[in-house]
Amino acid sequence: MTSAPVSAGAAPSPASTTATPTSTSSAPVPPPHARTSSAQSSASTASSDPRGQGASSLYALAIQVQDIDGEIALAAELLESDDPAERETAVALIEQFLVAAEHSRGLLLDKADRVAGYIDHLRAVAQFRKTESERLAALAAADARRAESLTSYLINVLTKLNPGATKISLPTHEIRSRKSTSVLIEDEDLIPEDFRKQPLPRREMPPSKADIKAAIASGTAVPGASLQTNTSWSIK
Numbered sequence: 001m002t003s004a005p006v007s008a009g010a011a012p013s014p015a016s017t018t019a020t021p022t023s024t025s026s027a028p029v030p031p032p033h034a035r036t037s038s039a040q041s042s043a044s045t046a047s048s049d050p051r052g053q054g055a056s057s058l059y060a061l062a063i064q065v066q067d068i069d070g071e072i073a074l075a076a077e078l079l080e081s082d083d084p085a086e087r088e089t090a091v092a093l094i095e096q097f098l099v100a101a102e103h104s105r106g107l108l109l110d111k112a113d114r115v116a117g118y119i120d121h122l123r124a125v126a127q128f129r130k131t132e133s134e135r136l137a138a139l140a141a142a143d144a145r146r147a148e149s150l151t152s153y154l155i156n157v158l159t160k161l162n163p164g165a166t167k168i169s170l171p172t173h174e175i176r177s178r179k180s181t182s183v184l185i186e187d188e189d190l191i192p193e194d195f196r197k198q199p200l201p202r203r204e205m206p207p208s209k210a211d212i213k214a215a216i217a218s219g220t221a222v223p224g225a226s227l228q229t230n231t232s233w234s235i236k
Contacts, residue, residue, distance in 0.1 A: 058115060061108040068101040155233045175235050181227045183209040183216075190224030 075097060078090030158168050158175065168175040185191070188207060195212050196205045212225045 058108070058111045061104060061111055065101065065104045065108055068097050068104060072097045072101065151233070151235065154235075173235055175233055177231055177233050180230050180232065181213070181217075182230055183213050184226050184228045185209075185224065186226060187224040191222060195222065 072094055075090045075093035078086045078093075081087055081090070155175070159165065162168060166177045185207065191207045191212070195207045195215070207225070212222050213227065215222050216225070216227050
């Protein structure tokens with residue numbers, strides 16, 4: 001029996017490839033078109049699957065290749081038939097499905113290669129952006145250091161011109177000072193253990209500056225520690 005050729009990448013139509021064979025065996029044999037209809041149904045479902053987005057998508061092509069492989073396996077079962085017509089039909093089906101499978105696999109590999117190429121592109125863009133972000137971060141850090149240096153220089157000059165000033169007004173900026181106190185540890189070994197936090201052994205724990213600050217502020221002397229006054233300036 002001669003079968004009409006099928007277009008590459010698609011399962012052959014049962015109406016154009018086979019006629020329903022007449023079985024001579026004792027048990028009835030399902031006609032080939034009934035045995036191959038499942039793949040065509042799966043291919044139709046895959047083409048409408050939102051993950052596939054059409055027969056040319058990577059997902060749809062993969063489903064199509066799997067369906068064709070399944071059809072080849074189904075057609076191969078007819079080779080065991082005692083009916084020569086069914087065996088002839090099986091050979092024709094297998095040949096057509098092999099051609100379709102080769103074409104579909106080629107499309108799948110080409111599509112997969114294009115996806116891999118786009119992955120390369122994304123990785124290159126990511127690396128470029130990472131490198132650029134590191135460059136910009138280094139520039140930002142350098143600008144911040146220069147700003148701090150200029151701030152120290154500006155405050156030093158202005159406070160020498162205005163000793164004791166806590167606020168300096170400029171045409172478009174205002175410089176204000178703020179005082180704060182912090183704990184200065186002069187000799188940690190002299191600090192009483194009451195200012196060391198749990199757990200034991202307490203001597204291994206650093207002294208609590210918060211407790212020391214509270215004690216000194218309340219008028220209690222703490223050996224080995226003292227409070228120092230800090231002045232910070234802000235430009236607005």
